[in-house]
Amino acid sequence: MPSRHPATALRDQPSLEGRPFRIAYFVSHPIQYQAPLLRQIAALPGVALKVFFFSDISVRSYIDKGFGVAVKWDVPLLDGYDSEFLPTIRNRGQLAFADPICTGIYEKLETGNFDAVWLHGYHTLNHLHVLWAAKRLNIPLLMRAEPTLIDRPRTRTKKFAKSYFFRLLRHAITAVMPISELNKEYWNTYLGTEIPQFPMPYAVDNQFFQGKSLQAEATVDQLREELDLTPGRPVILYCSKLQTRKRCIDLVNAYLLLCSDLKLPAKPYLLIVGDGEERGQVEARIQESKDLDIRMLGFRNQSELPRYFSLSDVFVLPSVSEPFGLIVNEVMNAARAVIVTEEVGCQKDLVRDRWNGMVVPAQNIAALANALQYVLEDPERCKEMGRRSLERIREFSFDQDIEGLLAAITHIQQTRKIA
Known part of the structure; x- marks a missing residue:
C-alpha cells in the first residue's frame, strides 16, 4: 500500500x-x-x-x-x-x-x-x-x-x-x-x-538538480569544446573544497598511477572544480607530473555544477574526514557513478560497492587507482552504476x-x- x-x-x-x-x-x-x-x-x-x-x-x-x-x-x-x-x-x-x-x-x-x-x-x-x-x-x-x-x-x-x-x-x-x-x-x-x-x-533538492542535469545534457558538447576535451575520452570529476581533509591530492596521485600503466581504451581526463587551502599543493603536483590532462577549473557556484556532473563519467570524493558529503547527493541526481572513501559519512546510505560506485580505504592510492580502473574499463557498467545512483537518490x-x-x-x- x-x-x-x-x-x-x-x-x-x-x-x-x-x-x-x-x-x-x-x-x-x-x-x-x-x-x-x-x-x-x-x-x-x-x-x-x-x-x-x-x-x-x-x-x-x-x-x-x-x-x-x-x-x-x-x-x-x-x-x-x-x-x-x-x-x-x-x-x-x-x-x-x-x-x-x-x-x-x-x-x-x-x-x-x-x-x-x-x-x-x-x-x-x-x-x-x-x-x-x-x-x-x-x-x-x-x-x-x-x-x-x-x-x-x-x-x-x-x-x-x-x-x-x-x-x-x-x-x-x-x-x-x-x-x-x-x-x-x-x-x-x-x-x-x-x-x-x-x-x-x-x-538536497533532487528535483532542482535532476532538472538542471537534464538541461546540462544538451550542452555537454559545448562544455567539452570550451574545455578543449577530446570527444570519446572519459572524464573523472572532483568537485568540492580543496581542503586538506578532502584529499584531492590523493585523487591526483591515483590518477597518475592509473595512467602510468594505462589499461583503458582511452586516457581519461581529471577535472578539479573547487578552490581552497590545498590548491597550491595540488597545482605543484600537477606541474611536477607534466600531465596536461588534469584541469584545475576553480570555484563554481551551485547552479553551474550540473554542467560538470553531466560532462563526467565518474565522481570521486577521497576525503579522510567528511561528516556527510552532500556533493555526492548532487552528483547522483545526474545519474553518475561515484567513488568515495570509507571516511565519507554518506557512504553507508548512498554508495553500495560495485553497485553504483566504489568504496575504498582513505589515503590508499593504489585502491583508488584500482577503483577508477574498475569503473571506467567497462563504459556500459559505468553507465549502469550511474542509473543506480539516480534510483537510490530518489529514495533519499x-x-x-x-x-x-x-x-x-x-x-x-x-x-x-x-x-
Whole structure:
C-alpha cells in the first residue's frame, strides 16, 4: 500500500487547539542546501515554521574558509519561509564557538508560543543558549547535527569529556533526527538508545538538480569544446573544497598511477572544480607530473555544477574526514557513478560497492587507482552504476525529511496528551 504524501499525513493529524504546530528552528546561517527544504516545510498546512539565524554571513559575499575565495551563492536562501536574524553583541564575521554571540534567544522562545524547538548543532555558545532556554521554558527540543564517530580523530580524554557533556545534554533533548546511518551510530553512542530517533536524512533538492542535469545534457558538447576535451575520452570529476581533509591530492596521485600503466581504451581526463587551502599543493603536483590532462577549473557556484556532473563519467570524493558529503547527493541526481572513501559519512546510505560506485580505504592510492580502473574499463557498467545512483537518490529526498519531522511532531503531540 503506497504511503501518504507527508503534507497529507500532517493534514490528517489533529492540530493543537485548532492551530498549526509552531516550530522555532535555530541554525547558524542560511544554508544553500537547507533553503528549499525550509520552503517545503513552511508550506505544510499543519506547521508554522519560524527560522532564527545566528549569522547573515552567507547572504552577502564572504570569504569561505573552505574554498578560500569570496563566495556569494547564486540560489535564493531566504525566500518562501519566515525567518529572522538574531541581534548580536559580538560579531566578527566568523562562524566560531564564541562568534557571533546572539541575544534575545530566551525572549523569542518565551513570547513565541512555540510547540517545539528544532536545533541544528550543539557546538557554539548560541546553540548552548538555545538548549538552556528550551529546557528552562519546558519546550520540547529536536536535535539535528552532522557528527559521526569517524569524522575526526578523538583522544581518550576528548571522548571522556564528550561522554560527560552528553550526559548533561540528554536532559535537554526530546528527540534526535539522524541524518545518516553513521550519524545514528554517533547518537546511540553518546546519547544512548532511550531518546527517540526520527530519521531526517541529509538530502538536497533532487528535483532542482535532476532538472538542471537534464538541461546540462544538451550542452555537454559545448562544455567539452570550451574545455578543449577530446570527444570519446572519459572524464573523472572532483568537485568540492580543496581542503586538506578532502584529499584531492590523493585523487591526483591515483590518477597518475592509473595512467602510468594505462589499461583503458582511452586516457581519461581529471577535472578539479573547487578552490581552497590545498590548491597550491595540488597545482605543484600537477606541474611536477607534466600531465596536461588534469584541469584545475576553480570555484563554481551551485547552479553551474550540473554542467560538470553531466560532462563526467565518474565522481570521486577521497576525503579522510567528511561528516556527510552532500556533493555526492548532487552528483547522483545526474545519474553518475561515484567513488568515495570509507571516511565519507554518506557512504553507508548512498554508495553500495560495485553497485553504483566504489568504496575504498582513505589515503590508499593504489585502491583508488584500482577503483577508477574498475569503473571506467567497462563504459556500459559505468553507465549502469550511474542509473543506480539516480534510483537510490530518489529514495533519499525531502519527502523523507518531512516524514521524519512529522513523526517527531506526532511524538511530541502524543507525549503531551499522555502527560
